[in-house]
Amino acid sequence: MHKNRFIVLVSSILGMLAFGCLPEKEVEIEIPPYDRQLVVECYMEVGKPFRLLVSESIGFFEPQDTPIIAGAEVVISHNGIHDTLPQGLFFDPEGLKIFNFASSEVVPADYTTQYSISVKYPDGRHVTGAAKIMPPVQLEPMTASFNADSNASVLVRWLDEPGQQNFYRLALFKGKVFDPNPDNENTQLLDFTLDDRIGDGEMFTVGTLFDYQSGDTIIAQLYHIDQPYWRYINSLDDAASSNGNPFAQPGVIRSTVSGGIGVFTGYLFTRDTLIIP
Numbered sequence: 180m181h182k183n184r185f186i187v188l189v190s191s192i193l194g195m196l197a198f199g200c201l202p203e204k205e206v207e208i209e210i211p212p213y214d215r216q217l218v219v220e221c222y223m224e225v226g227k228p229f230r231l232l233v234s235e236s237i238g239f240f241e242p243q244d245t246p247i248i249a250g251a252e253v254v255i256s257h258n259g260i261h262d263t264l265p266q267g268l269f270f271d272p273e274g275l276k277i278f279n280f281a282s283s284e285v286v287p288a289d290y291t292t293q294y295s296i297s298v299k300y301p302d303g304r305h306v307t308g309a310a311k312i313m314p315p316v317q318l319e320p321m322t323a324s325f326n327a328d329s330n331a332s333v334l335v336r337w338l339d340e341p342g343q344q345n346f347y348r349l350a351l352f353k354g355k356v357f358d359p360n361p362d363n364e365n366t367q368l369l370d371f372t373l374d375d376r377i378g379d380g381e382m383f384t385v386g387t388l389f390d391y392q393s394g395d396t397i398i399a400q401l402y403h404i405d406q407p408y409w410r411y412i413n414s415l416d417d418a419a420s421s422n423g424n425p426f427a428q429p430g431v432i433r434s435t436v437s438g439g440i441g442v443f444t445g446y447l448f449t450r451d452t453l454i455i456p
Contacts, residue, residue: 255295315449322453
């Protein structure tokens with residue numbers, strides 16, 4: 180049984196005024212052992228191999244590392260095909276991501292098939308999930324408008340397909356999409372999600388502030404995502420916002436998988452680039 184000691188200061192404003200500071204009282208609190216869960220991150224990108232990262236969750240009082248595990252059996256199934264992914268170390272230089280399971284098979288541009296995943300670990304833990312790859316949504320050409328100070332605002336637009344519930348993730352970049360140099364100004368400008376509960380079948384328009392100048396390169400990436408992934412992203416944002424805030428409700432990650440933590444989803448975007456005139 181893990182034990183952690185906390186010093187509790189037993190005092191009150193009235194007590195401090197009347198009697199001075201009261202003595203410290205040591206309270207011993209027993210913390211139950213943390214039951215680690217499998218963590219699965221799998222984004223199926225059309226035209227790229229099936230690949231994922233399998234790791235373990237860690238307790239609050241444990242060293243804050245990322246325990247990548249070995250020995251899992253990973254199978255992705257679709258259209259009667261059961262693809263067992265071999266283990267290794269794989270790096271995506273464009274997305275700056277590391278994976279420990281990958282297949283030589285590439286993700287097809289199939290927007291109707293349901294894919295399933297199974298991750299089994301020798302100790303009996305078993306993570307499962309299902310997902311579809313949403314069809315791409317075409318971006319309208321980006322445009323820029325200028326204010327009196329010759330600063331530019333950029334407009335990103337796309338038409339929502341009517342009669343169905345759609346969820347989107349929009350990311351804007353300046354200069355380059357991914358740049359490993361943190362001191363470079365070519366960084367991500369924004370990244371957020373939205374849906375069509377208001378504006379079904381209408382033209383979506385997202386505008387930036389007047390923060391750019393002539394010659395700047397702005398890149399937009401629009402992801403058509405499913406509802407489970409949309410909920411997952413929003414839950415990550417909520418958890419990050421509540422972390423360290425004593426007045427906020429604890430954040431709960433809404434995983435898209437069962438039997439563990441994480442996400443299994445399709446990942447496809449359309450991109451448009453504007454060099455501000």
